[in-house]
Amino acid sequence: MKLFDTHAHLDDAWFDDDREAVIENIKNSGVAHVMEVGSDVKSSEKAVGIANAHDFIYCAVGIHPESADGADDKDFERIKELALTEPKVKAIGEIGIDYHYDDCAPREKQTACFERQLDMARELGLPAIIHDRDSKGDVLRILKEKNVSNAVMHCFSGSAETAKILVNMGLMISFTGVVTFKNARRAIEALKVIPLERLMIETDSPYMAPEPHRGKRNDSSYVRYVAEKIAEVKGVSFDELCRITYENAIRFFNI
Numbered sequence: 001m002k003l004f005d006t007h008a009h010l011d012d013a014w015f016d017d018d019r020e021a022v023i024e025n026i027k028n029s030g031v032a033h034v035m036e037v038g039s040d041v042k043s044s045e046k047a048v049g050i051a052n053a054h055d056f057i058y059c060a061v062g063i064h065p066e067s068a069d070g071a072d073d074k075d076f077e078r079i080k081e082l083a084l085t086e087p088k089v090k091a092i093g094e095i096g097i098d099y100h101y102d103d104c105a106p107r108e109k110q111t112a113c114f115e116r117q118l119d120m121a122r123e124l125g126l127p128a129i130i131h132d133r134d135s136k137g138d139v140l141r142i143l144k145e146k147n148v149s150n151a152v153m154h155c156f157s158g159s160a161e162t163a164k165i166l167v168n169m170g171l172m173i174s175f176t177g178v179v180t181f182k183n184a185r186r187a188i189e190a191l192k193v194i195p196l197e198r199l200m201i202e203t204d205s206p207y208m209a210p211e212p213h214r215g216k217r218n219d220s221s222y223v224r225y226v227a228e229k230i231a232e233v234k235g236v237s238f239d240e241l242c243r244i245t246y247e248n249a250i251r252f253f254n255i
């Protein structure tokens with residue numbers, strides 16, 4: 001069995017008291033690889049440090065839409081420098097648009113930050129990890145305008161119709177523990193239309209803990225619950241689902 005948690009935030013302050021013990025437990029639980037994802041310059045630097053200290057962890061560097069407001073040229077240069085000089089960096093992320101909270105960065109700042117990093121990912125030949133929360137179609141519009149295909153839509157929460165559009169554009173789609181929730185009907189409908197070779201699994205830990213751990217701190221060892229549920233929906237064995245999503249991630253991140 002091979003599990004690849006393609007989206008985790010081990011740099012999160014929630015792990016400050018026991019990070020090394022958590023990582024040890026993830027490794028012992030049978031998870032083969034973790035993609036540790038940054039959300040601003042500081043957390044991206046932390047992500048690189050975590051990946052460099054652990055063979056089985058890779059990382060992504062980028063500026064999340066929630067940090068878009070304060071991001072300046074120096075920050076984008078630092079992200080680029082990390083991507084160019086650190087061999088464990090395998091993607092730009094997470095980047096995107098989030099209009100869910102009113103106090104998030106202004107819309108024009110978010111779109112500019114997103115577009116700039118999409119261009120950076122293309123220039124560096126790296127895949128992009130995309131966050132889309134209530135973007136009212138802006139993420140999809142920008143991806144189309146820029147003809148982006150080397151990207152994953154992380155923590156997918158859209159409709160089956162949107163999933164089909166993304167698949168046709170060539171994107172990967174990744175699901176969290178949300179698929180295990182009782183009210184996950186929309187995610188399940190989307191899952192059904194996505195070909196197995198376009199699927200990846202993730203925890204988005206420490207958030208989004210799957211059932212039966214919903215509401216608690218999440219970590220990569222729980223990615224198996226996401227795999228179990230997706231295997232059930234797609235009508236394949238757990239081992240087969242793990243193998244396919246693992247190979248998808250290895251190919252997508254060019255590992």
Ligand SMILES: [Zn+2]
Nearest residue numbers: 007037094204
């Ligand atoms: Zn995330």
